[in-house]
Amino acid sequence: MINAVGREIPDALLTDGKEVYQGKNYMDGRYIQKASPRTRRYEKPQESKVVESIRAALEQCGAKSGMTFSFHHHLRDGDYVVNQVMAVAIEDMGLEDLTIAASSLGNAHDPIADYIEQGKVVGIQTSGIRGRMGEVVSAGKLKTPAIIRSHGGRPRAIEAGEVHIDIAFVAAPTSDCMGNCRGIGGKSNCGSMGYAMTDAKYADHVVVVTDCLVDFPNMPASVEAIDVDAVVVVDSIGNPKKIASAAARISQNPRDLMMAENVARVIAATPWFKDGFSFQTGVGGPSLAANLFLEQYMDERGIKMGWAIGGICGPMVELLKKGKVGKVIDVQDFDLDAVNSINQTPNHFEMSASQYANPANKGAFVNKLDFVVLAALEIDTGFNVNVLTGSDGVLRGAPGGHPDTAAGSKVCIIVTPLTRGRMATVCEHVVTVTTPGDCVDVLVTDYGIAVNPLRPDLIACLDEAGIPHVTIESLKEKAYSLVGRPDDLEWEDKVVAVLEARDGTILDVVRKIRPFTLSED
């Protein structure tokens, strides 16, 4: 069936009430029955939940073949926990047919690609998929299609019981002996633990993995002991250098700065840019640099930002400390400045992924957002954005909070160079639709600005402010005139990944790529 963004979704996927994407806010007002986990009572007073090894924890939780294990990605490219747990489960205990349901997976998880190739890991549910894992899944080696969800779509699916987590693993920079966890105070600090919170509430079993056991009670806890079955102490949960960078620096790249300046101009030209406005930005070069120019406009107009959300890094913390933003609410931290600030700097708070972005709850932050500034791997003339597949068709990205913030915000600005090397970022059809075009309002490139025709109000704002803009078609033509028109990718029928919209409908599928080789030409 063809969905609302023009993608053919195989009927075989439309079972158990699964629907194709129908447009923004299609599920609004519906009732859902939340799932509940089957959990064990620990009535008898306990001195400690610390067990001697990951294997002991797995055994205590009744780990067996066919189960779904969940993980969160606050340790980012420094994470050791996914690989440690899966090695014990598969190599030591001989478990098979396992599914990994992670908030995201990245380059740290290359070893999992081997388990996929061996057929031991048969399912992957994640926001991000990169590195070798992206390659083997793209090559069709995973037994079932990977399921890709946004950061809001994931807690939605967990709460709705579409993902049933048998054992959730919480990578905890600090924990006490009962499993009260925090993201700070240890040797591998990550700050916010927002993505782990829903898992801990909805999983049948929860295992805390930490490398820093602290005195009971470890308060205020991000994940609470009331949800935890066992605590394992390991030598190291991750490489601190790769968990949080020293400090996210604002790009000095002149192209990024030029685009960032235009992003700020656009924001300042809209009626929502007034005292108390709300804002989220990505950490990519031009998105982050937008902070800098936005601050100049705020100073000029004598206004302050009311609140900011998202993955947080130093420049936003800096604004908070200068009193230029009222509150920062944080689901993940990207650098040490942010890690060291959360729950320490007044008005810097932690939130769960559900609170951040879940469209099926009663008040996600993204739905009150004024502005979001986001990057893109590709954007097409229908303003559909791809942040998942490279333009060669291989999985190497993550929707993250992109679709959630785009849909919820009043103004969603995509900022990207027109081309990257020989790849046209602005193109006719994105390889995969990860954020539907009806959620995207403005495109800022190094060759000009385009406004979605669905937003005549914004077109009027830009005209009023004297900000030149062009059609997205003309940007696409310019891109092709620079790099040449790409050949169409060639696909096999096999679906290797299913991309869910934030409301749980199917937005797109990724098929197995047929690589081009010289001999076939």
Added chain:
Amino acid sequence: MEILRSAMAGTLESSDAQVIVEPGNGRIELSLQSSVMNQYGRQIKATVLETLERLDVSSVRITVVDKGALDCTLKARVECAVYRSCGASAANIPWGGAVR
């Protein structure tokens, strides 16, 4: 032109291509690696072959490692490698003639 000895031009930086030419055995043997193979492999091959034809090179082993170079860069790298292999890259290039 005749490829007299092996020669190289270009770099492995993004948006560039590295081209190596070596004496051939009567035909054009192209080996191509590209970061944009799936979308541009066909066009890169065509550009390389056209450039060699313009330079009247019919016997060469040519290796192209492409990092997303535009066509104008690919041509420049192939031409430079070929002229270098003949020791003729420094002066009197037929701009607008065989090189265009």
Added chain:
Amino acid sequence: MIPRPRPERFRLRRTMMFMNAQKPGLIKDAYIYGCDSIMLDLEDAVAENQKDAARFSLYHALKTIDYGDTEVIVRINGLDTPHWQEDIRVCVAGGADGIRIAKCESAQDVKTVEAAVEAAEEEFGVEKGRTLLMAALESPKGILNAYEICSASERLFGVAISGGDFRKCMQTSFQPDGVDMLAARGQMLLAARAAGVQCFDTVFTDLDNEEGFRAEVLQNKAMGFDGKSLINPKQIRLVHQVFAPTRKEVLQAEKIVRAYQEQSAAGVGVFTVDGKMIDIAFIPGAERTLRLAKACGMYEGDLVK
């Protein structure tokens, strides 16, 4: 192939940005930052063993890339190197708007380049006189001969001082107040104005020193330079800001040019604007102000093109 219009000898050149002609990622779209001229560099930026490769890159860039209204100048290697003749051939064949002569010390240097350019125009069937020249003065001798250099060729649109080499020759180094090059800048400006050509200041290389850069640009403007060489796009905005006329200057210039057009149609040569005596001598300056204002987006009228 992108045909470029015949270059204008005297046009707005507030910002001339250097780009390594050997870096494909840089030269493909250097014009997006809005500088008036880009300067593709075959000289210092290109290693000695890559001069040949840079020419191939340059040729195809010139022939393929649509630089729009941005002027494209190429800095060629010095006349004391084995490279400059082939550099000139590729510039002319590729259709560069102009050539920057490095280390120019005499009128003869300009004439030597001019002859080679003319021969190349002949060889490649390019309209004679199309390719413009500018001279970079990098030594005390170049500065002392500035006037004869400025007057050496009808193709020459201007001169620039090149600070790095010049300071070495003078046994000095960069000074925040510009005293290290004050005399040289002044002498070059005198020569350029006397010969009726443009005059450009050297690059400011310390990208992190924003205050120092601003001070230098303000001094450049105060001394009467037409523009400045740049090494990074982020320097463009400030130069354009500083070189922009004030609102008052634009209004005044508009009044003068309009009054002149009306009065001269009526056969009047001398008249007053806001109580000030105005005659034809004021007109070129007022028109220059309006052209500058137009480029800065401050004037939209049709008194100048």
